[in-house]
Amino acid sequence: MKRIVLLGASGSIGSQTIDVVLHHKDEFSIVAVSVGKNIEKLKMLLAKIPSIQHVCVADEQVKEVLRLEYPDKQWYSGDEGLQALAGLAEYDIFVDAVVGFRGLLPALTAIANHKVIALANKESLVAGGPLVKAALAKHQVPLYPIDSEHSAIFQCLQGNTHDSIDKLIITASGGSFRDLTREQLQDVSVEAALHHPNWNMGGRITIDSATMMNKGFEVIEAHYLFDIPYEKIDVLIHRESAIHSMVQFQDHAIIAQIGTADMRLPIQYALSYPQRLKMYNDEPFDFGKFATLHFEPASMERYPLLKLAFEVGKKGGNLGAIMNAADEEAVRLFLNKKIAFLDIETSVIKAVEGVRFIAEPTLQDIIESDAAARRFVKDMWKGAME
Ligand SMILES: NC(=O)C1=CN([C@@H]2O[C@H](COP(=O)(O)OP(=O)(O)OC[C@H]3O[C@@H](n4cnc5c(N)ncnc54)[C@H](OP(=O)(O)O)[C@@H]3O)[C@@H](O)[C@H]2O)C=CC1
Numbered sequence: 001m002k003r004i005v006l007l008g009a010s011g012s013i014g015s016q017t018i019d020v021v022l023h024h025k026d027e028f029s030i031v032a033v034s035v036g037k038n039i040e041k042l043k044m045l046l047a048k049i050p051s052i053q054h055v056c057v058a059d060e061q062v063k064e065v066l067r068l069e070y071p072d073k074q075w076y077s078g079d080e081g082l083q084a085l086a087g088l089a090e091y092d093i094f095v096d097a098v099v100g101f102r103g104l105l106p107a108l109t110a111i112a113n114h115k116v117i118a119l120a121n122k123e124s125l126v127a128g129g130p131l132v133k134a135a136l137a138k139h140q141v142p143l144y145p146i147d148s149e150h151s152a153i154f155q156c157l158q159g160n161t162h163d164s165i166d167k168l169i170i171t172a173s174g175g176s177f178r179d180l181t182r183e184q185l186q187d188v189s190v191e192a193a194l195h196h197p198n199w200n201m202g203g204r205i206t207i208d209s210a211t212m213m214n215k216g217f218e219v220i221e222a223h224y225l226f227d228i229p230y231e232k233i234d235v236l237i238h239r240e241s242a243i244h245s246m247v248q249f250q251d252h253a254i255i256a257q258i259g260t261a262d263m264r265l266p267i268q269y270a271l272s273y274p275q276r277l278k279m280y281n282d283e284p285f286d287f288g289k290f291a292t293l294h295f296e297p298a299s300m301e302r303y304p305l306l307k308l309a310f311e312v313g314k315k316g317g318n319l320g321a322i323m324n325a326a327d328e329e330a331v332r333l334f335l336n337k338k339i340a341f342l343d344i345e346t347s348v349i350k351a352v353e354g355v356r357f358i359a360e361p362t363l364q365d366i367i368e369s370d371a372a373a374r375r376f377v378k379d380m381w382k383g384a385m386e
Pocket residue numbers: 007008009010011012013014034035036037038039057058096097098099100120121122123146147148199200201202203204205263
């Protein structure tokens with residue numbers, strides 16, 4: 001029985017992780033969860049999953065109220081609470097499914113605590129890739145990707161050596177606005193942006209898919225996860241999201257992982273690796289629904305944030321932290337209808353140019369760069385927020 005600590009239990013990945021766990025009760029149990037503000041969902045989880053002993057919520061006062069209601073649980077709050085869950089002794093797998101930069105410190109704590117990492121929180125690698133890699137090596141801890149493309153690549157690599165890889169081919173749906181020109185992006189709505197063609201996900205990542213910031217993050221994530229130089233990572237637009245990514249080998253063989261657009265497979269594989277468990281929904285991929293698959297190289301002109309991510313990845317330093325933080329703030333402003341869709345790109349590009357570059361950042365530098373990039377974007381749009 002593998003015991004799981006799950007950050008972000010109320011979110012899209014969190015909910016699907018719980019679904020996987022509850023369908024494999026002999027394999028997994030959840031001992032700790034965190035949510036942000038969704039207390040209704042938390043109460044539902046506590047009623048349904050008695051094995052949960054430790055609970056973290058975002059707000060300290062909310063925690064105190066819940067402590068009185070559920071005195072048999074251990075309660076935590078805020079970012080310190082997330083780290084406390086990561087540092088618990090009695091568990092096996094740390095599932096990082098909280099959104100944003102706040103996933104980084106708990107990931108580092110869980111690694112230092114010698115727990116197996118199942119990583120959905122790609123921001124940890126975008127902002128702190130070298131720190132995460134160094135910690136994994138130091139503590140000899142495995143990390144399994146949950147992100148669908150990286151799970152696909154991880155699956156394609158099974159049984160193949162690193163030196164046999166020619167390149168990674170990361171597929172991209174193109175996002176909510178893939179059929180619009182850049183001119184047509186001027187005044188698109190939040191509601192339209194939140195309508196992803198193939199996946200049902202949290203708000204931030206859905207907007208990131210539309211700007212292709214998500215794909216840029218995934219390029220950096222792949223660079224760190226698989227130790228592959230940026231020159232050997234391609235992005236291919238594939239509208240159907242049937243092929244979740246591919247690896248081209250030295251002999252030009254290409255291995256692809258195909259499946260329904262359903263995160264329960266990558267989540268389950270990260271939890272059960274190296275085993276493959278039965279998928280309980282019994283809805284295997286239906287080739288009849290995918291008679292034609294489309295492929296097209298991703299245009300760097302159409303998607304400037306994808307271009308920026310390659311540049312940021314190659315320059316390294318604190319630029320990943322700056323890019324992620326600026327994007328987090330800009331997406332929040334867009335979702336709150338304070339800025340327009342294309343202002344997200346402007347915010348991120350200007351923050352990457354404007355916030356001080358540090359070539360070899362410490363963890364403290366990364367934390368400060370994150371804060372500086374957020375201030376930069378807030379200052380940029382001060383007028384819009386009043
Ligand atoms: N959704 C997907 O299919 C995929 C997601 N990912 C990655 O997985 C991660 C999670 O994404 P997703 O599940 O879509 O996101 P969601 O927005 O659906 O969920 C985010 C989770 O983080 C919690 N959270 C938000 N703010 C805070 C806070 N201030 N303090 C503590 N917890 C907080 C939310 O809590 P609450 O709602 O209670 O406020 C929720 O549990 C991201 O890093 C994303 O990039 C990667 C691949 C696919």
